[in-house]
Amino acid sequence: MVQQTQHVRSRSLRLVAPLLAGAIVLSSSFSGGFIPHSYAAVAVTYKLVKQTDAIVTSGVRELSYKWVPSDSKQATEAVHVLQIDLTNPYVKLDAMGGPKGSVTTKQSVGAMAKETGAIAGINGDVFRTGIATEAVPMGAQITSGKLLVSTEQLTGMYAFGVTADGKPMIDQFKFTGTVTAADGAQFSLTGMNKSAYMTEPNSAYSHVDALYIYTSAWTAPERPVNSATKPTEALVVDGIVTEVSIGTPIKTAIPTNGYILRGHGDKTAADFIKTHLTVGQPVQSEYSLQSMTNGTTYAENAFQMMVSGHTLLVDQGAASAFTRNINGVSGGADRARTAVGYSKDGATAYLVTVEENGGRDGVTLKELQQILVSLGAWKAINLDGGGSTTMVSRPLGEFQVQLSHPTSYGTTQRLVTNGIGVFTTAPSGELKGITASGPKTLFVGGQANYSLKAYDTYYNPLDPTGLAAIWKLDKAIGTISGGTLTATKPGNATLSVTSGQATDKTTIEVIGEAQISQLTVEPSSRVLRPGAVISVPVKATLTDGRQLSIPAASIKWEFRGFTGKADGGKITVDQVQKNASVGYAIARYDGYGTVAVLAAGTEKMLEDFEKATYNVGFAGTPVETVGTTTISTGIPGRENSKVLVLDYDFTNGKGKRYANAVLNDGKGISIDGTPSTMTLDILGDQSSHWLRAEFTDAKGKTVYINVADKIDWTGWKNVRIDLAAGGLTGPSKLTKLYIVNQEQDQDERAVTGELAFDNLVLQYPPAQIAVPKPTIVMTVGKKEATVDGKKAALPAAPFNQGGTNYVPLQYIATKLGATYQWDNAAKKITVLRGDRMLELWSGSSKAILNGQRLTVTGSPILQKNNVYVPIRVITEQLGMKVEWDQKKKTITIH
Incomplete structure (x- = not known):
């Protein structure tokens, strides 16, 4: 589930127009924000382009599409569809939920499918996690003809169901029910198996003066938490009242053949229980769902299944007005999305997800509407999106379901409240x-x-x-x-x-070189010293937006300034060349290169917590944020060593929240000198919180530095922090390690969790790699130049070709303190200077700078065994500036 977005990304600059000839026309507009005057209204056509079409089982197909602009100049989004033939006698849809049918315990869609035997499925209803809550579905859930959760009193919430005779339906429902005592007294039921919430539109407490029914599907210890009510309860088994408790919850577990009636209010629901429900007497509870559009009343067994969602998206084959405020689901921003719909004839259901991972950002709800219309949906609703978006399916011939595409967390599936499962009842065939x-x-x-x-x-x-x-x-x-x-x-x-x-x-x-737009290597350390063992994971961002980790066996390494060996994703530095202050570890995949720049320096253990004698403490903001900070042993993966442990609980409070591990009563741990980086081992909890560190610099100023934008891992992980980029000057102190639960998308993150920290190591390479920065003046056609005002001879005169000025590479590289290598077979130049590696190809406009693909205006030229390079390209990409005097034909580099 996603929360309100407080900014709009540039890709949300869209407004949906009618469907034309299979393509969706979109023009510029900010959904929910202002329109900058720098943007003109430009019509852009988007369309679905089918990529794959596979059979899952008889009556079920899985299709994937790209959602692309017609000019193909922007990154494409990936759309995935389970297409279900509802007329197939062997196919059925059903609601999946928590383990063993619990409505108060979440699990992943994959786990739901495995438990229930589904051969495919998607996540379902929206749910609350931002406050203390059991996180049950916000709307109704019917599983196998049994109502497990009622609707909430909210405006504009729609649900998807399949009737007992196999017909799909999308409608807005309300729960109605009545309890009849043995003496004939009656009282209205407000809901079934519901968490506490604020009703709409009157913002009332859901359980005040109300009577609710709780079944064995409710497995949470309270019925419910934070209800602002004192319960009076009656346990009913096989239609007979077996226990009544006035003012306190019943402790007896609810049997499968029973339920608890929970009431509040001395003159209302609680009074009804006290006055009319007597142990040993029969009681009758009846309930149903009523359409809010036509008033039709449905018994629970009128439906095979039902899963609720959020706003209506498509009605009668066209994008509908949103029936509910979409800010709470970041409707105007690009996010992962989940939706369900059906065709005009009711014969086909569509379970739809849109990816958000790597270079794929997802789509706005307006785009999702048009995607659904393009697929053929006659009516459709939005389901939970963001980190909850998940699709699983059973590949042909396989016995278990698999992820159909990455989630926002990669291969990790978020625990969700329910889902829509696809089932087959087909007999064994040949x-x-x-x-x-x-x-x-x-x-x-x-x-x-x-x-x-x-x-x-x-x-x-x-x-x-x-x-x-x-x-x-x-x-x-x-x-x-x-x-x-x-x-x-x-x-x-x-x-x-x-x-x-x-x-x-x-x-x-x-995957080949031509598909790569960026290659990155993130070394665990950048200190160049003999014996250093450095982890060097390499990742590729492809031109289609995919981000993939490249296996170590596929990477070829080149070392400059030192000798070493690479094995299993790690490089070991053997010897550093004499007088070398910088080393280059060049990673190549299929000829495409990137570089990890290492510098001579030292490493120092800042803290391993084994002998720490200072105090550590917890501080939370707002005051409702609670937790503890300790130096402990026995933590998984560090059972026999001491580590810093941060436990936090964001259950209460509102807005942005902070959980701080405060070091040495806020006085901090002293850091000598000015290290450029720090590495630390972190035990992650996959909470998706923002992890930061607080320092005090040499002038007493507070400096905040990012540790991780998102804690998206479990287990121990070594993380590198760039202190120099954060502006930290020494001597300094590390005062806090803390997490931020940002206000936006809070329900995407864990409410409670535990982190641990160990082995804080500082790296002290030179503050900056020294490179010459001369002022060079050259004139086109002349073999004379000046370097810092002194005359110098050129091996060859600069020349102009096609409007581009060229200079001899050997001369310019030497003067700028760069080294280069010419690959005659590939007609490629590799230039290394400071912290940069630039590669250019003769006769090509492509270039690569530190692993990032670029397009340049000129390419190297080979003449008379001399290599000439376009002056502006070579110098500016290496960190210098160029000025061109057209009248004097002079080139100035400085």
């Missing part, structure tokens, strides 16, 4: 076909194992034991032996598998 199971994306030098899977006439999995497999590649992107594919060069190929008369084909992609 062998119909086989399929190749294994990765679709590889890297050069990487290996992947493929196995043979089988499926029957209903596209459900069969045991492939005894089926022999023959594997073949149609293109030489690698070698295949016994189901193990070794990728040797980039490209796409078809991998086929044959067993008897059955065959299957799958497309394999080996």
